[in-house]
Amino acid sequence: MVLAELGGRISRALQQMNNSTVIDEKVLNECLNEITRALLQSDVQFKMVQSMQANIKKIVNLEDLAAGHNKRKIIQQVGVEEGCDGDEEGGVGEVGGGETEEEETSKWIRKGAGKTTTCTKYAYHYQRKGWKPALVCADTFRAGAFDQLKQNATKAKIPFYGSYTETDPAKIGVEGVERFKKEGCDLIIVDTSGRHKQEAALFEEMRQVSESTNPDLVIFVMDGSIGQAAYDQALAFKQSVAVGAVIVTKMDGHAKGGGALSAVSATKSPIIFIGTGEHMDEFEAFETKPFVSRLLGLGDLHGFMDKIQDVIPADQQPELLQKLTEGQFTLRIMYEQFQNILKMGPLSQVMSMIPGFSTELMPKGREKESVAKIKKFMCMMDSMTDDELDTSNVKTLTDPSRILRVARGSGRSLRDVQEMLEEYKRLAKIWSKMKGLKIPKKGDMSSLSRNMNCQQMSRILPPEMLRKMGGLGGIQNLMKQMGSGDFPNMFKGGGD
Numbered sequence: 001m002v003l004a005e006l007g008g009r010i011s012r013a014l015q016q017m018n019n020s021t022v023i024d025e026k027v028l029n030e031c032l033n034e035i036t037r038a039l040l041q042s043d044v045q046f047k048m049v050q051s052m053q054a055n056i057k058k059i060v061n062l063e064d065l066a067a068g069h070n071k072r073k074i075i076q077q078v079g080v081e082e083g084c085d086g087d088e089e090g091g092v093g094e095v096g097g098g099e100t101e102e103e104e105t106s107k108w109i110r111k112g113a114g115k116t117t118t119c120t121k122y123a124y125h126y127q128r129k130g131w132k133p134a135l136v137c138a139d140t141f142r143a144g145a146f147d148q149l150k151q152n153a154t155k156a157k158i159p160f161y162g163s164y165t166e167t168d169p170a171k172i173g174v175e176g177v178e179r180f181k182k183e184g185c186d187l188i189i190v191d192t193s194g195r196h197k198q199e200a201a202l203f204e205e206m207r208q209v210s211e212s213t214n215p216d217l218v219i220f221v222m223d224g225s226i227g228q229a230a231y232d233q234a235l236a237f238k239q240s241v242a243v244g245a246v247i248v249t250k251m252d253g254h255a256k257g258g259g260a261l262s263a264v265s266a267t268k269s270p271i272i273f274i275g276t277g278e279h280m281d282e283f284e285a286f287e288t289k290p291f292v293s294r295l296l297g298l299g300d301l302h303g304f305m306d307k308i309q310d311v312i313p314a315d316q317q318p319e320l321l322q323k324l325t326e327g328q329f330t331l332r333i334m335y336e337q338f339q340n341i342l343k344m345g346p347l348s349q350v351m352s353m354i355p356g357f358s359t360e361l362m363p364k365g366r367e368k369e370s371v372a373k374i375k376k377f378m379c380m381m382d383s384m385t386d387d388e389l390d391t392s393n394v395k396t397l398t399d400p401s402r403i404l405r406v407a408r409g410s411g412r413s414l415r416d417v418q419e420m421l422e423e424y425k426r427l428a429k430i431w432s433k434m435k436g437l438k439i440p441k442k443g444d445m446s447s448l449s450r451n452m453n454c455q456q457m458s459r460i461l462p463p464e465m466l467r468k469m470g471g472l473g474g475i476q477n478l479m480k481q482m483g484s485g486d487f488p489n490m491f492k493g494g495g496d
């Protein structure tokens with residue numbers, strides 16, 4: 001089950017409970033069972049789900065609750081808190097798979113989790129933020145590991161170190177770290193082996209590399225597509241090395257991403273990033289709250305604003321947000337948005353974060369066509385006058401003689417120009433609803449969503465998402481019951 005579907009099922013279950021006039025044990029059980037089914041189908045650990053259910057029931061004692069208490073609010077709040085916190089005890093998965101532990105273990109040793117790819121993604125991410133990263137290949141086990149790292153690093157213009165002849169990974173690690181420290185690098189990433197003849201040897205090697213390089217942080221890179229088998233892996237790693245953080249890869253298109261929750265639970269370490277594709281920039285910072293938020297289909301805007309921060313120079317950000325929140329969406333702003341989108345990297349990732357952009361302009365799996373379309377639109381806009389680009393008067397823009405002139409000027413058909421204007425109208429409608437949002441202070445983009453009330457949220461959500469949430473009334477109810485009318489309160493309990 002993909003994450004969006006899981007989110008849909010959870011919010012529908014909550015919505016159903018919300019629609020009941022009386023909340024008794026039966027209604028609570030139905031809601032919890034539906035959430036349980038959805039989580040299990042997403043391969044979240046059985047024990048984790050079971051204990052979440054038990055905890056909710058323990059906390060929510062329906063009979064003891066004094067009349068007048070808002071039971072729904074309590075149930076939903078507990079649910080989200082449980083979901084955000086994870087379960088410390090965890091346990092070996094009991095559902096699905098049908099493989100023995102040994103089979104699962106040997107499988108994960110055979111397959112690459114995406115560690116080398118992730119090292120470069122991690123370095124590239126911080127390089128774009130102004131750090132000076134370097135990569136060290138201490139994977140002497142897999143033939144070709146150094147070449148792969150070298151190739152990736154060269155592409156990203158990141159210095160690298162490795163050896164074709166040295167067989168001691170700890171030695172390479174130390175040499176690489178020393179060299180890059182001398183060169184003034186402030187983020188040195190050591191890629192270690194992900195496979196070995198035996199699991200024990202792999203852990204021993206990691207311990208040695210860790211002891212000799214004395215890292216500030218050990219990151220466990222985990223393949224999200226293995227589902228709940230992640231629990232055993234995460235536990236084994238934690239017991240061998242001081243795992244400080246987790247990165248879950250292959251979250252794109254894999255149904256078992258929910259298993260990531262199990263890994264957090266097992267290692268008690270935060271997931272800091274997720275990998276969402278094979279390319280260098282298919283990598284997203286991970287936070288519990290926005291993740292839960294995305295499960296419910298609401299977290300997109302926050303991520304988009306973070307992306308904007310990445311690619312737009314700091315001094316231009318307030319100006320852009322000012323324009324967007326003034327509700328004066330002109331063709332020039334659309335042009336600038338297109339430029340930003342093309343700069344921001346993988347289109348599907350960026351577009352899916354912007355309300356209204358994903359489905360129509362960018363159907364999944366058709367990135368090339370979408371880029372071509374955006375470029376075509378921009379080319380037509382290049383044939384427009386400043387007045388046309390800066391007006392928000394749609395009538396002026398759709399004047400037939402104007403359309404003809406733009407079509408001729410850009411060598412495009414009338415239909416092309418009309419299509420571009422339709423796109424503008426659609427986006428203008430969505431963005432005009434952002435009007436009145438308070439502009440966040442620099443470095444505090446999340447306050448944008450904090451300042452958003454239910455009505456603004458409901459206006460910018462894509463219609464299908466809004467329907468899923470039960471319309472404006474549904475959002476209002478959900479938020480009211482989660483704590484207050486304030487959107488982020490819904491996610492109380494998750495780590496910031």
Ligand SMILES: Nc1nc2c(ncn2[C@@H]2O[C@H](COP(=O)(O)OP(=O)(O)OP(=O)(O)O)[C@@H](O)[C@H]2O)c(=O)[nH]1
Nearest residue numbers: 112113114115116117142194249250275276277278
């Ligand atoms: N779809 C998808 N593929 C990924 C992602 N991250 C890595 N991959 C692919 O997974 C495969 C294995 O990646 P590597 O980086 O070589 O894995 P590794 O963990 O270094 O391998 P070992 O060190 O041999 O264990 C490659 O084909 C990558 O392109 C991701 O987030 N999504």
